Amino acid sequence: MMQTPEFKGTHLWDRLCWAKENLEGYQSDYRVVYEDSVDECAKILVPDPNWMAAALQGGILPPVWVYHELAKDEAQEDFKKHTRGYLLHQTEPMPAMSEKEAIEYLILKDCPQSVWQDWDSGNRPKMVICRKEQLPQSREWRNAWRISNEIAA
Amino acid sequence: MAGKIIADTIETGAGADISTSYVVNGSAKAWNVHTQAGTYVLHDSLNMSSLGDVGNGRSQFNWTSSFDSVYYSATVGVGEYNIRYLNVPAFGVSTNGNKTTAVLLFHSQKTNNADDDTLENSVTIHGDLA
Numbered sequence: 001m002m003q004t005p006e007f008k009g010t011h012l013w014d015r016l017c018w019a020k021e022n023l024e025g026y027q028s029d030y031r032v033v034y035e036d037s038v039d040e041c042a043k044i045l046v047p048d049p050n051w052m053a054a055a056l057q058g059g060i061l062p063p064v065w066v067y068h069e070l071a072k073d074e075a076q077e078d079f080k081k082h083t084r085g086y087l088l089h090q091t092e093p094m095p096a097m098s099e100k101e102a103i104e105y106l107i108l109k110d111c112p113q114s115v116w117q118d119w120d121s122g123n124r125p126k127m128v129i130c131r132k133e134q135l136p137q138s139r140e141w142r143n144a145w146r147i148s149n150e151i152a153a
Numbered sequence: 154m155a156g157k158i159i160a161d162t163i164e165t166g167a168g169a170d171i172s173t174s175y176v177v178n179g180s181a182k183a184w185n186v187h188t189q190a191g192t193y194v195l196h197d198s199l200n201m202s203s204l205g206d207v208g209n210g211r212s213q214f215n216w217t218s219s220f221d222s223v224y225y226s227a228t229v230g231v232g233e234y235n236i237r238y239l240n241v242p243a244f245g246v247s248t249n250g251n252k253t254t255a256v257l258l259f260h261s262q263k264t265n266n267a268d269d270d271t272l273e274n275s276v277t278i279h280g281d282l283a
Binding site: 011012013016017020031040041043044045046047048049050051061067070071074080081082084088106110132135137139142143 | 182185190191192193194195197198199200201202203204205206207208209213215217218219221222253254255270282283
C-alpha cells in the first residue's frame with residue numbers, strides 16, 4: 001500500500017490532488033437513504049470513489065467537526081466568506097478508516113444534522129444504510145420514494 | 154522521471170510576468186461526471202465527498218474542500234448518447250437556497266421543463282477555496 005506523505009498544514013485541495021494522482025478509486029456498494037422533510041422524497045447518498053479511497057488510505061481528510069464549524073460560520077446572517085478555512089488545512093488529518101467508519105463520517109458530513117441527530121426517534125427510521133442492490137431497480141415514481149414503514153427503528 | 158519546478162512567476166511570450174498562483178488559482182477546483190438513470194453512479198470526480206440522488210433529475214454535489222463563498226462558477230453539461238435536445242433548458246444549477254460553500258444542487262431537464270434523469274451529466278467548478 002502506498003504511504004501517505006506526512007501532510008502538515010498542506011492545503012486540503014493539494015492533498016486531494018495527491019490522492020487523485022496516487023490512489024485507485026473505490027466504488028462502495030453502500031448507500032445512505034434519508035428523509036429530511038415530510039414534503040420531499042427520500043434522498044440517497046452515493047459515496048464518491050476518490051473520497052472513499054482517501055478515507056480508507058488515511059492522512060488526507062480533515063476530522064468531520066471541521067465541517068460543522070464551517071457550517072456554523074456560514075449559518076451566520078452576515079456571512080460573506082469563510083475566515084476559518086485554515087481548519088480544513090491545518091487540523092491533523094484523520095487516520096485510515098474502515099469502509100463502515102467512512103460511511104459514518106460521510107453521514108455526519110453530508111446528511112443534514114436534523115437527520116442524524118435523532119434518526120431513530122420516531123415510529124420508523126429517518127435514515128437507513130443499505131446496499132445499492134436493495135434500492136428499487138426502476139426509477140418510476142422516484143419523487144414518491146419513502147423509507148418503508150416495515151423497517152423498524 | 155520525477156522532477157519539480159519551483160517558480161513564483163511565469164513570463165509570457167510578450168514579456169509580461171504573471172504569478173504562478175494566477176495559473177494555479179485559475180484551474181478547476183472540482184468536477185464530476187455522473188449518471189442519474191438507474192442507481193446514481195459517480196464515474197469520476199475531483200474534490201467531492203458524495204453525490205446525492207435527491208429526486209428525479211436532481212443531484213446534489215457535496216464538496217470536500219469547501220469554497221470560500223457561494224460565488225463560485227459552475228459549468229454544466231447534460232447528455233444522452235445520440236440524443237440531441239432541441240429547444241431545451243437542458244441543464245440548470247439551482248441558486249435558490251440550495252447553494253452553499255459545501256453543497257450545490259443540480260437539476261437536469263429535457264424538453265418539457267420538468268426535471269428528468271439523464272445518462273451523462275458533467276460539472277466543472279471554478280472559484281476560490283476556503
